[in-house]
Amino acid sequence: MVKIAVIGYGVVGSGTVEVFYKNLESIEKKIGESIDIKYILDLRDFTGTPYDEKFIKTFDPIINDGEITVVAEVIGGINPAYQYVKSLLEAGKSVVTSNKELVAEKGAELLRIARDKKVNFFFEASVGGGIPIIRPLHHCLSANEIDEIAGILNGTTNFILTKMISEGMAFHKALSLAQELGYAERDPSADVDGHDACRKICILASLAFGKHIYPRDVHTEGISMITAEDVQYCDDFGSRIKLIGWASKRDDKAAVMVCPAFISESSQLAGVNDVFNAILVRGDATGDVMFYGKGAGKLPTASAVVSDIIMAAKMNDNSRSLYWDDSEQPFVLDRNEIDNRFYLRLICENKYETLKQAEKMWGRLVLLHRNGEEENELAFVTESINEKKFENDCALISDTAEIKGKIRVLGY
Ligand code: HSE
Secondary structure: EEEEEOOOHHHHHHHHHHHHHHHHHHHHHOOOOOEEEEEEOOOOOOOOOOOOEEEEEHHHHHHHHEEEEEEEEEEOOOOOOOHHHHHHHOOOOOEEEOHHHHHHHHHHHHHHHHHOOOOOEOOOHOOOOOOHHHHHHHHOOOOOOEEEEEEEOOOOHHHHHHHHHHHHOHHHHHHHHHOOOOOOOOOOOOHHHOOHHHHHHHHHHHHOOOEEOOOOHHOOOOEEEEHHHHHHHHOOOEEEEEEEEEEEEEOEEEEEEEEEEEOOOOHHHOOOOOOEEEEEEEEEEOOEEEEEEEEOEEEEHHHHEEEHHHHHOOOOOOOOOOEEEEEEEOOOOOOOEEEEEEEEEEEEEOHHHHHHHHHHOOOOEOOOOOOOOOEEEEEEEEOOOOOOHHHHHHHHOOEEEEEEEEEEEEEO
C-alpha cells in the first residue's frame, strides 16, 4: 500500500483530494497496488469533510513517517513550501507540486536533490493547469532540439482580455469573475502584471533548453495598460491582443519575455479564449506542436497533480527524466540584443510632423485606423527594430507626442 500526504487544502489541494478519491479504483489499477492519503496538512480547520481524521496542522508527522513515500505540495509561494519540499526530498520522499513560483525559483536545486536521493520531483500542474505539457515536452519531444516556445500561459488574463474584447466587460468586473471562479492568484497582480506567466515560461524554457532561467532575468509586462482603443487598432491590423510568454534559443543563449502582443488572427494562438491556455512548441523535427486546454481552475489543475502522484507512486527510482542545470552565467539575452515589431499609438502636437519623424527613425510604417479616431491621433506598426533603439527613439518622440499605447507585434 502506497501512503501519501497532501500539503495544502485550498482550491488545488481540495481538488486533488476530490479527484484522487473519485477515481481511486482506476488509479490503483494504474499503479498496480493500493494507495491512500494518510495526512492532509492545513493550518485552517475543516470539519464535516469525509477526510476529517486525516487533517493535521504540523509538518512533523509527514517528514517523520517512514510510510509516506509521495507528498503533494499544493500551498503555493516560496515559504514555507521551499523548506518543506527540500526536506522531504532530502528525506528520500518524492514530491509533486503545482507551485510554479517554487519551480521557477528553486527548480535546479530541487531537481538536483531529487536526483541525488533517487526520488522524483514532478511539477506537471505548475504550467498550463490541466494541459499535459511538462512530460510531453520532456519525453515525447525529446528527439528534437526545441528552438522556440510561445504560449498563452495565464488563464486569468486570457479570461479578462476575452471578456473585455468580446463582451466589452470592464477590467475589474472581469477580474472579480476570474477570482470567483478560482482562476486568479491570491494576489491577482501576479496574474495581471505578468509574473505568473513569467514563472511558467521560465519553467518551460528551463526544461527545453536545459539551463535554469530565473524570473528576475526575464523582461515582463502585464495587461493593465491595454485600452479599448488598442483593441480597435489591433482589429484593424487583423490581429488579437494576447498576453504571450515566449522563449527563443539564440546560439548559446535565449531570448525570453512576457508581454501583451498583437497576434495575427490566422495564428492558432489568436483563437484561444477564456480560461484556456495554449502552448506552441517548435521542434527541429516536428515543426510546430500545439498544446491546448484549461489553464487554471480546481479540477483541471488537480488532474495534473494526481497524474504526477500516480507517476511518482509507480516509480521507485529517479527517472532522470526531468532535469536542468543551474546557470551560473547569465543565459537570458539582454533586450539590446533582441529585435521586435511594435504597434504605437500617439496623441500628437502635429500629426504630420510626428509621422515624418517616425518614418525617419523606423522606416516603413503600417498606418492603422479606428472608428472615432481623434484628429491628432496616430497609430502604426513598425518593421522589426532593436528593442533598446526603439525605447530611446520613443523618448525622443515623446517631446512632441504623448505615447498612449505600445505593444509588440509577434509572429507566432
Ligand atoms: N492564476 C493562474 C492562472 C492559475 O490564471 O493561470 C493557474 O496557474
